Amino acid sequence: MRATRILMGMPITVDVVEVSDAAILEAVFAYFESVDCRFSTYRPDSEIAAINDGGLDVGQYSREMREVLALAEETKRDTDGYFDIRTGNGSLDPSGIVKGWAIRNAASIIAKTGPRDFYIDAGGDIQTSGKNALGQEWTIGIRNPFDAAQIIKVVQPRGHGVATSGTYVRGQHIYDPHAPGRPIDDIVSLTVIGADVLEADRFATAAFAMGRVGIEFIEQRPGVEGYVVDRNGRATLTSGFGGYCAP
């Protein structure tokens, strides 16, 4: 059973194979909603808004908030500061890491209740598990940054997480971003495959900020592989990325 909702400012699709009861899907969507309530900088009553307003003492932070902030700090160290949730005006915006973290947790919710075959896709960041309804490996297409109707690469992550960072506009529509704005760079799309979607997401975010050098950072970093597209339509693969490409 599959359903899509707009939550956290993006379409979130949950597909659990061989399940006829919508309860598990509802539980996952409810979880994403709760994450949004806590971490959205666009909600004046969120926990992150309270922190940024100075109205919350560190001792009052929720367990989830402390976990995400710790992950952000660790990622900042891992990426020499290219990942930093502190914005230009000094406030915190953890959305660059919350998405992957939330998907990973939502996948745990599903797995704990039993199903082994499912995927979650939140705004292009994907965690798969098991096989699709035909008993085959889940296949993921990387969208062409120059033409949203096309895909330019097909990968089978085999349970690994997939995240794509980028800056491009699709057709006539501008996505209403619920992630911080980025300066446009010489690369337009970077897809990272990592041990899980959290790993993929945090490094995709950081490596994109590095521009052309980001793919080398991914190559050097153990446990993640990458596929970057530059604005000339030229792509570069890390040495292990080919292993995920569909035969």
Next chain:
Amino acid sequence: MKKITLSLFVIAASGAYVWNQWGQGSASDLVGPPLPPAPQVQGTPGRETNPSVALPRAIASSPVAASLANAPTREQVKVASFPPNPAPVDALPPTPRPAVAPAPHLLPMVDVPIPRLRPANAIRAKVTRAAMTVASKGSYADGSYTGPETDAYYGPMRIQAIIQGGKLVGIKVLEYPSDRRTSVAINRQALPMLRDEVIAAQSARVDIISGATLTSRAFIESLDAALGQAAGTSL
């Protein structure tokens, strides 16, 4: 400096395009005298790929050296390849720059971003003419209007709109995010040569699609606020 110029150009151009698409109800006729059209001007935004970056039918993967030989020159591709419908971009005057090298390969000559502190005073502004094709709806008072400093995540961004004859004739990027405080330590000698390829549309059926959905919101916000001042209303 070339990097900044190019980045400003790209930001201003794509911001102009983005603003064009977004601000239908919030802008007036801003078009100055039309600038000379470039060969690839496309009348209607759509899904046509810019012919100068037509994708090959099959992946042309090749060693880096060979791919260098086939790399499109910057004059051939230009900024028009991004975004896909760059009518405003094509109308912008070319930024003077020397003959460029082929697309950079990864060993051993890639420039690692040099650590660069944000200067105390604003980065020297670059005036970029922006050709807008927005339906007429009111007018702007002449002058220069500076938008608020907005958060572009990797630093602040501030846009100034220049109005002459009631029309938007230029955009200055007064502050550009260049918050690269550190450079990443990469031991390039230890890296194998990474494979390059030209992207190509795939016809395989897939279960899921991974793509990005981010735009430079900060640019839009600051420009929009600047134009709001010029129009005398908040947009």
